[in-house]
Amino acid sequence: MSDVNHEIRDGVENSFILDSQLIDQILAAIEAEDALQLTHLLEPLHSADIADLLEQISGGQRRRLLRLWKGGMEGEILSELDEGLREEVIRDLAPEVLAEAVRDLESDDVVDLVEDLDGAQQGAILQVLEDADRVVVEQSLAYPEESAGRLMQREVVMAPAHWNVGEAIDYLRAQEDLPEQFYHLILVDPKMRPTGYVTLGKLLGSPREALLREIVEDSFRTISVNQDEEDVAYAFNQYHLISAPVVDADDRLVGVITIDDAMVVLDDEHEEDIMRLAGVGEGSLTDRVIGTVKRRFPWLFVNLVTAILASLVIAQFDEIIASFVALAVLMPIVASMGGNAGTQSLTVAVRAIATKDLTSANVWRVLRREVLVGLINGVIFAVVMGLVGIFWFGIPMLGVVIGIAMVLNLVIAGLAGVVIPVWLEKLGVDPALASGAFVTTVTDVVGFFAFLGLAAVMLL
Amino acid sequence: MSDVNHEIRDGVENSFILDSQLIDQILAAIEAEDALQLTHLLEPLHSADIADLLEQISGGQRRRLLRLWKGGMEGEILSELDEGLREEVIRDLAPEVLAEAVRDLESDDVVDLVEDLDGAQQGAILQVLEDADRVVVEQSLAYPEESAGRLMQREVVMAPAHWNVGEAIDYLRAQEDLPEQFYHLILVDPKMRPTGYVTLGKLLGSPREALLREIVEDSFRTISVNQDEEDVAYAFNQYHLISAPVVDADDRLVGVITIDDAMVVLDDEHEEDIMRLAGVGEGSLTDRVIGTVKRRFPWLFVNLVTAILASLVIAQFDEIIASFVALAVLMPIVASMGGNAGTQSLTVAVRAIATKDLTSANVWRVLRREVLVGLINGVIFAVVMGLVGIFWFGIPMLGVVIGIAMVLNLVIAGLAGVVIPVWLEKLGVDPALASGAFVTTVTDVVGFFAFLGLAAVMLL
Numbered sequence: 001m002s003d004v005n006h007e008i009r010d011g012v013e014n015s016f017i018l019d020s021q022l023i024d025q026i027l028a029a030i031e032a033e034d035a036l037q038l039t040h041l042l043e044p045l046h047s048a049d050i051a052d053l054l055e056q057i058s059g060g061q062r063r064r065l066l067r068l069w070k071g072g073m074e075g076e077i078l079s080e081l082d083e084g085l086r087e088e089v090i091r092d093l094a095p096e097v098l099a100e101a102v103r104d105l106e107s108d109d110v111v112d113l114v115e116d117l118d119g120a121q122q123g124a125i126l127q128v129l130e131d132a133d134r135v136v137v138e139q140s141l142a143y144p145e146e147s148a149g150r151l152m153q154r155e156v157v158m159a160p161a162h163w164n165v166g167e168a169i170d171y172l173r174a175q176e177d178l179p180e181q182f183y184h185l186i187l188v189d190p191k192m193r194p195t196g197y198v199t200l201g202k203l204l205g206s207p208r209e210a211l212l213r214e215i216v217e218d219s220f221r222t223i224s225v226n227q228d229e230e231d232v233a234y235a236f237n238q239y240h241l242i243s244a245p246v247v248d249a250d251d252r253l254v255g256v257i258t259i260d261d262a263m264v265v266l267d268d269e270h271e272e273d274i275m276r277l278a279g280v281g282e283g284s285l286t287d288r289v290i291g292t293v294k295r296r297f298p299w300l301f302v303n304l305v306t307a308i309l310a311s312l313v314i315a316q317f318d319e320i321i322a323s324f325v326a327l328a329v330l331m332p333i334v335a336s337m338g339g340n341a342g343t344q345s346l347t348v349a350v351r352a353i354a355t356k357d358l359t360s361a362n363v364w365r366v367l368r369r370e371v372l373v374g375l376i377n378g379v380i381f382a383v384v385m386g387l388v389g390i391f392w393f394g395i396p397m398l399g400v401v402i403g404i405a406m407v408l409n410l411v412i413a414g415l416a417g418v419v420i421p422v423w424l425e426k427l428g429v430d431p432a433l434a435s436g437a438f439v440t441t442v443t444d445v446v447g448f449f450a451f452l453g454l455a456a457v458m459l460l
Numbered sequence: 461m462s463d464v465n466h467e468i469r470d471g472v473e474n475s476f477i478l479d480s481q482l483i484d485q486i487l488a489a490i491e492a493e494d495a496l497q498l499t500h501l502l503e504p505l506h507s508a509d510i511a512d513l514l515e516q517i518s519g520g521q522r523r524r525l526l527r528l529w530k531g532g533m534e535g536e537i538l539s540e541l542d543e544g545l546r547e548e549v550i551r552d553l554a555p556e557v558l559a560e561a562v563r564d565l566e567s568d569d570v571v572d573l574v575e576d577l578d579g580a581q582q583g584a585i586l587q588v589l590e591d592a593d594r595v596v597v598e599q600s601l602a603y604p605e606e607s608a609g610r611l612m613q614r615e616v617v618m619a620p621a622h623w624n625v626g627e628a629i630d631y632l633r634a635q636e637d638l639p640e641q642f643y644h645l646i647l648v649d650p651k652m653r654p655t656g657y658v659t660l661g662k663l664l665g666s667p668r669e670a671l672l673r674e675i676v677e678d679s680f681r682t683i684s685v686n687q688d689e690e691d692v693a694y695a696f697n698q699y700h701l702i703s704a705p706v707v708d709a710d711d712r713l714v715g716v717i718t719i720d721d722a723m724v725v726l727d728d729e730h731e732e733d734i735m736r737l738a739g740v741g742e743g744s745l746t747d748r749v750i751g752t753v754k755r756r757f758p759w760l761f762v763n764l765v766t767a768i769l770a771s772l773v774i775a776q777f778d779e780i781i782a783s784f785v786a787l788a789v790l791m792p793i794v795a796s797m798g799g800n801a802g803t804q805s806l807t808v809a810v811r812a813i814a815t816k817d818l819t820s821a822n823v824w825r826v827l828r829r830e831v832l833v834g835l836i837n838g839v840i841f842a843v844v845m846g847l848v849g850i851f852w853f854g855i856p857m858l859g860v861v862i863g864i865a866m867v868l869n870l871v872i873a874g875l876a877g878v879v880i881p882v883w884l885e886k887l888g889v890d891p892a893l894a895s896g897a898f899v900t901t902v903t904d905v906v907g908f909f910a911f912l913g914l915a916a917v918m919l920l
Contacts, residue, residue: 020820027821046679048698056822157661169664178665181702183643200660201617204629205638219506237727238508240720242641260700263723267697270730271811274737278807279800285812285822289832296804300837303800304844307793314792318785325778328788332774332904333767335792340739340763344756347738351731352745360480361487361516362745372749377760384764444792 018049018056026053030061035068042072051080054089055286066092073097075105079113082284084291086113090121099128106180107133108153108261111140115150148232149225151265152246152255155179159212161187161195166208168198181258186245187212192252194245196220222247225254229265234356236262273354276432277347279303302437310335310444317452320460326393327455330385330402334451337381338409338443345370345417346435353425354432367418374414378407397458405451409443416442478509478516486513490521495528502532511540514549515746526552533557535565539573542744544751546573550581559588566640567593568613568721571600575610608692609685611725612706612715615639619672621647621655626668628658641718646705647672652712654705656680682707685714689725694816696722733814736892737807739763762897770795770904777912780920786853787915790845790862794911797841798869798903805830805877806895813885814892827878834874838867857918865911869903876902 022041029038042050054062054077066073066089073093078086078101090098102110102125110129114122114137126134136154143149157178159168168185172178184197196216206215219239223232223246235241236259246255275281279299283292314321314331321327349366352358358366382403389399420438421431482501489497502510514522514537526533526549533553538546538561550558562570562585570589574582574597586594596614603609617638619628628645632638644657656676666675679699683692683706695701696719706715735741739759743752774781774791781787809826812818818826842863849859880898881891 018816018819023819023821046699048700052817053821055817056819058825172664175665178661180661181659182661183659183702199641199643200664201638201640201642204632204660204664205635237723239506240508242643242720259719259723260702263697263719263726266723266727267730270727270734274730274734274807274811277734277738278803280804280807285808285817285826289829289836292829292833293836296801296833297837297840299804300797300800300841304793304797304841307796308848310796311789311793314789318789321788322782322785325782325788328781328785328791329771329774329778331788332792332795332908333764333771336767336770336904337760337764340760341756343738344740344759347734347740348745351734356478357512357515357745359478359483359516361483365518366745369749369752373752373756376749376753377757380757381760381764388768444796448792 018045018053023053023056026065027057027061030064030068033064033068035070038065038068039072042069047074047076048080050077051082055082055085055284059088062089063092070094070097073101075101075103075109075113078102079105079109082286083116084284084288085286087117087121090117090125095124095128098125102128103130103133106153107136107140107155108151110137111150115141115145143225146229147225148223148227148229148246148257149255151229151232151261152225152257153179154255155182156186156245156253156256157182157184158186158188158194158253161189161213163212164208165203165206165210165212165215168203168212169208181260182243182256183258184217184243184256185212186253186256187216188253193250194220194222194247194253197243197245199242222251223257225249230269232257233262233265233269237266269354273350273432276430277350277436279436299437303440306437306441306444309441310448313445313448314452317456320452320456324395324398324455324459326389326395326398327452330389330398331448331451333385334402334405334409335444335447337406338413338447339440341374341377341410342413342417342439342443343436345374345414346421346431346439349418349421350431350435353421358422363418363422367415370414370418371411372414374410374412375407378410381410382406395459398455401454401458402451404454405447408450409447412446413439413443478505478513483513483516486525487517487521490524490528493524493528495530498525498528499532502529507534507536508540510537511542515542515545515744519548522549523552530554530557533561535561535563535569535573538562539565539569542746543576544744544748545746547577547581550577550585555584555588558585562588563590566613567596567600567615568611570597571610575601575605603685606689607685608683608687608689608706608717609715611689611692611721612685612717613639614715615642616646616705616713616716617642617644618646618648618654618713621649621673623672624668625663625666625670625672625675628663628672629668641720642703642716643718644677644703644716645672646713646716647676648713653710654680654682654707654713657703657705659702682711683717685709690729692717693722693725693729697726729814733810733892736890737810737896739896759897763900766897766901766904769901770908773905773908774912777916780912780916784855784858784915784919786849786855786858787912790849790858791908791911793845794862794865794869795904795907797866798873798907799900801834801837801870802873802877802899802903803896805834805874806881806891806899809878809881810891810895813881818882823878823882827875830874830878831871832874834870834872835867838870841870842866855919858915861914861918862911864914865907868910869907872906873899873903 026041114125140150184199186194187196188194197220198212198215202215221244223244225246225248243256243258245253246257248254281295283295385406386399386403389402390396416439421435424431424434486501574585644659646654647656648654658672658675662675681704683704685706685708703716703718705713706717708714741755743755845866846859846863849862850856876899881895884891884894
């Protein structure tokens with residue numbers, strides 16, 4: 001391997017991304033309508049990188065690229081694309097190109113590709129599949145969305161639990177079409193119920209006469225076909241599973257989920273949590289302006305309502321504000337500190353709920369900790385703000401008022417930051433989605449009310 | 461399998477978590493000092509669940525559990541524990557229990573276990589290892605923290621690239637100690653440089669005379685030993701890798717990273733991003749009050765400074781506030797809406813930077829979209845708030861002022877939400893960590909200044 005190659009490989013930042021130089025070259029090839037150069041540049045790229053490229057360039061560039069690069073479109077690129085873009089790209093593809101692209105995919109990738117398409121596009125793709133494949137895909141689509149049934153591969157490699165290593169190896173070597181990816185041999189009883197699994201490495205490393213049931217993995221777990229994919233991802237992460245058999249209601253083996261699929265789900269779930277915590281909802285970078293406006297509007301609207309609620313509190317104290325304008329100057333500080341402290345607490349609580357780390361065994365201890373943290377930080381910032389109040393405005397009592405309000409609001413922030421997510425979870429509402437608005441309402445209302453109310457009592 | 465078992469398995473919520481009933485039984489056994497019952501309850505649990513249990517119960521309960529449950533502590537439980545707790549639990553273990561627990565672990569798990577311990581504890585654990593194992597662990601610890609070198613397993617299964625399938629199978633079957641987990645056979649050239657890999661499934665499914673180099677996987681990628689683990693996780697996720705060879709500066713094979721390790725890193729990185737976006741920093745649910753206060757304080761302090769900055773803006777307009785108290789009532793709404801819209805934009809931008817989806821190819825398009833979204837939402841909320849201003853306070857010009865300020869602040873929020881993270885990334889600062897404070901400062905200052913400034917011009 002040459003030094004040049006070595007340099008490229010060591011460039012950590014560049015080794016895994018489409019760098020801007022390459023994108024520029026590709027765009028230049030599109031501009032020049034140079035199909036040969038375009039193919040030359042795209043050929044070595046992984047389908048995931050080509051999908052990223054299609055997401056990053058403009059709609060016009062994308063259409064011209066697809067027109068120029070006729071032969072290259074593969075099914076894998078389509079399944080890597082953002083859902084929003086996928087429909088658009090599929091619409092732009094010639095039917096015969098689409099057919100060829102889809103026929104190369106494994107059944108679980110076809111399911112992933114078509115499940116979010118509209119009915120007409122879905123039908124068009126199912127039509128080009130061979131009969132046997134179409135039946136498999138339709139069976140998968142019959143399972144609920146985001147269930148283990150949708151996620152699993154139907155191609156399973158299994159053996160009777162009473163076989164020995166030699167029998168298993170001979171059987172595998174005699175098979176005509178083993179799946180592309182498999183890492184375990186699943187043992188089943190005569191009723192097709194999985195009883196354990198053997199890694200291929202263990203199989204290769206064991207004597208022919210060893211019984212399969214003697215070399216099974218400790219960590220065997222089955223997954224119900226109706227299980228939510230979020231729980232599937234949790235199980236893979238928690239128990240370090242590499243693959244897991246999926247069973248139906250009668251405990252019969254119907255498929256297998258592998259860790260790479262679970263990793264995609266884990267990644268999606270995290271993304272969803274982050275976006276929901278920030279009030280962005282689902283959606284992606286390739287969404288259009290109007291779609292984005294529609295998705296963000298409801299959250300901003302909820303925020304407007306809570307902000308007006310806070311303003312109603314302020315309006316109760318208009319007379320004292322008119323006499324002490326310093327109150328108007330300082331009051332946003334109390335509310336803002338409460339909002340931030342509340343966000344800290346609620347984020348910790350929301351994450352702990354998602355990772356199943358916040359349970360009835362420790363909820364009181366966590367609550368006590370958050371309240372204590374709020375109290376201690378509150379006292380520190382009360383002293384700081386008390387001094388600011390005194391030295392800025394020369395009114396010692398103003399310093400006392402803002403100090404007390406700060407302590408109160410930070411304690412309430414810690415309390416609300418735990419109680420609200422836990423309570424939403426109990427009600428069956430995703431705490432990541434709704435906690436923020438509630439907690440901020442509490443800290444705004446408490447912050448303004450405590451500060452202005454105390455001022456009304458102590459300054460007049 | 462009985463119906464009862466089946467019921468338990470179908471209980472989606474309960475099948476993967478320590479349920480509160482089990483925790484109660486365990487706590488009762490600890491209370492009753494019933495070591496037999498405790499062992500009976502803990503025995504069937506996965507080490508990850510036992511670690512979760514230790515994290516969820518109180519410090520006193522934990523110490524009593526460890527004292528009662530002498531024989532059961534395993535190295536895997538220690539490596540699953542939160543870092544903060546790990547030191548405490550190790551301190552509480554008898555040296556001989558600790559020694560036995562650690563000896564069972566694979567080298568990469570020992571590295572994971574000891575890398576964050578203090579020097580004395582690290583030394584104590586290294587001492588109980590056998591010489592060969594200790595050398596391996598010490599070599600791994602010599603790589604930079606959070607690098608591929610720390611993450612990789614040193615046990616690699618490889619074969620010369622010129623072998624055929626039969627030679628490879630015979631070689632594997634003749635090996636005495638194959639690693640516990642391996643899924644690929646890595647092909648190397650005479651200088652030990654990896655040239656491709658073969659899945660064990662493909663190996664088992666191919667004729668003996670087939671050449672290994674003919675059945676290698678398409679997606680072969682090597683990872684440099686110094687690569688950041690975050691990039692390693694990205695590569696596994698992007699390219700659906702199951703395992704990847706790790707090479708040194710001379711491209712020689714030194715280890716292998718498997719997807720389960722990459723999944724743990726991906727999970728940690730996401731967690732870190734969420735926590736940083738919320739200003740919580742690292743840390744976990746088991747941290748003590750003082751540690752938590754210290755970790756959250758800096759973020760709240762930064763927020764205080766930005767809030768005071770906003771107050772300084774308000775203070776410039778104290779006279780007009782004294783004449784129109786309605787301004788004090790309404791001004792937090794403008795700032796709050798800007799803050800929320802800015803958080804939406806920055807979260808999308810921060811995530812897109814982390815997933816390498818925001819690049820020079822699309823940054824202008826994304827920026828334009830965010831500004832347009834801010835403009836459209838701004839206009840809608842301007843109308844709403846304009847009406848609120850008119851009907852609540854009966855001053856039409858107040859409605860106009862708040863409307864214009866709202867549009868301005870939401871446009872600026874979209875702008876700042878993209879520009880600030882991109883600019884922090886360029887400076888080498890983690891955008892997840894610092895964007896929030898900057899964006900909120902901008903929206904607070906712009907919000908108050910636009911609203912009060914316009915009021916000063918248009919209402920007087």
